[in-house]
Amino acid sequence: MRAEEYQRLVYQKTEKNSLVKDCFFAFLIGGSICLLGECLKTVYIVLCNIPEEKAGILVSVSLVFLSAFLTGIGVYDKIARVGGAGTLVPITGFANAVVSPVMEFRIEGMVLGIGPKMFSVAGSVVAYGTAASVVYGVIYYILMRCGVVG
Amino acid sequence: MNYLMSFLIGGVFCVIGQLLIEKTKLMPARILVSYVVAGIVLSAVGLYEPLVRFASSGATVPLTGFGHLLAKGVREAVAEQGLLGALTGGLTATAGGIAAAIVFAFLMALLFFPRKK
Numbered sequence: 001m002r003a004e005e006y007q008r009l010v011y012q013k014t015e016k017n018s019l020v021k022d023c024f025f026a027f028l029i030g031g032s033i034c035l036l037g038e039c040l041k042t043v044y045i046v047l048c049n050i051p052e053e054k055a056g057i058l059v060s061v062s063l064v065f066l067s068a069f070l071t072g073i074g075v076y077d078k079i080a081r082v083g084g085a086g087t088l089v090p091i092t093g094f095a096n097a098v099v100s101p102v103m104e105f106r107i108e109g110m111v112l113g114i115g116p117k118m119f120s121v122a123g124s125v126v127a128y129g130t131a132a133s134v135v136y137g138v139i140y141y142i143l144m145r146c147g148v149v150g
Numbered sequence: 151m152n153y154l155m156s157f158l159i160g161g162v163f164c165v166i167g168q169l170l171i172e173k174t175k176l177m178p179a180r181i182l183v184s185y186v187v188a189g190i191v192l193s194a195v196g197l198y199e200p201l202v203r204f205a206s207s208g209a210t211v212p213l214t215g216f217g218h219l220l221a222k223g224v225r226e227a228v229a230e231q232g233l234l235g236a237l238t239g240g241l242t243a244t245a246g247g248i249a250a251a252i253v254f255a256f257l258m259a260l261l262f263f264p265r266k267k
Contacts, residue, residue, distance in 0.1 A: 019172055026168035027161035030212075034160025038153050038207035056210060057246040063211065064250040072258030085167030088178050089185060090160065090211045091247060097182065098251040099258050106259045118255050121179045125213070126248060129186040129220050130240055136194050137224040137236025144228065 022084050029079065030086030037063055037090075060091055067092035071099040097121040152206045159201070159208030182213055189217020219243050 037059050044055040070076035076096050080087040087093055098118050105117040119126070143149045167185070170176050176184070192198040198218040202209045209215055223243025227235030241248075 022172065023165045023168050026164040030164025030167075031157040031161030031208075034208045034211040035153055035157040037160075037211040038156035041207055059207065059211070060247040061250040064247060065254050068251070068254035068258050072262040083164075085171055085178075085181070086161075086164040088171075088181060089164045089167040089213060091213060091216060093178075094182065094213060094216065094247075095251045095254065097179070099255045102255045102259045103262065114256065114259050118252060121182065122251065124179060125182050125186055125216075128183050129190070129217060129244075132187050132190045132217075133220040133224045133240030134236050136190055136221055137228050137239060138233070140194075140225055141228050141233050141236055 025082050026084045026086035028086065029083030030089055033063070033086070033090040033092055063090070063092050064095040067095035068099045071096050072103065076100075094122060094125060097125070155205045156208035156211075159205035160211055161208075163208070163212040163214065185213035186217040186220070189214030189219075190221045191217075193218040193221035216244060216247065219247075 040059045040062050041055050044050045044058050045052060050058065067076060070079070076087065076092075077100070080096070087096070098121075101117040101120045102114050105113040107113065108117075140149065163185075167181050170181055170184075171178065189198065192201075192214065198209065198214070198221075202215070202218065210218070220240040220243060223241075224236060224239035227239025227242065229235070231238070
């Protein structure tokens with residue numbers, strides 16, 4: 001009984017510690033990815049004279065490329081093992097969700113492997129994102145017509 | 151200041167994701183979907199635009215920013231083209247990121263051989 005209690009205590013302690021540790025690394029790595037995005041944005045706006053709207057899109061594209069490349073050479077998954085949600089929540093996590101199944105299933109062919117598998121997770125994101133945005137668009141249209149917004 | 155806020159707010163978004171994973175056993179795919187939809191909702195009620203001004207990349211790089219971009223695209227398109235904009239606005243605004251992910255996925259599949267786990 002005492003040994004069991006001890007085991008449970010140890011388990012609770014380590015679980016709590018690992019949660020704090022996981023959150024710390026998620027914060028550190030996720031924050032760093034966002035910081036990298038901000039640095040790239042400054043470079044595009046100040047050094048390349050790109051307007052802010054376009055620079056924002058370019059930042060997304062750059063981060064997606066970086067993540068796709070790191071996923072391709074197998075490094076992103078290693079960072080993700082430490083970073084947890086820190087590598088999932090930024091847009092690099094979306095790119096990883098596209099590229100990772102592609103690398104895994106490419107042996108099944110171009111049409112049956114790469115094509116459909118790239119949307120195995122991202123498809124859900126795009127589908128629900130688009131559907132929700134259309135619903136919002138219709139509501140916004142009605143509100144605009146009633147003179148509430150716009 | 152923008153750099154510090156990007157780091158801090160971006161980090162907070164990720165910590166919330168980490169807590170959701172460990173406390174609610176939500177699968178990562180569900181987190182991605184929830185974040186995008188949450189971004190649309192936050193943008194719709196007018197909270198996300200101020201956050202973007204405050205935290206810059208800390209708000210635009212997380213996937214809630216992707217949702218905000220969808221919602222913002224829809225708003226602008228509806229204002230310009232009426233109801234049709236509800237269909238075209240979201241994907242038009244996010245096309246860059248989505249197309250980039252698809253094209254780079256192909257590129258990586260051609261460049262690198264599958265890894266043994």
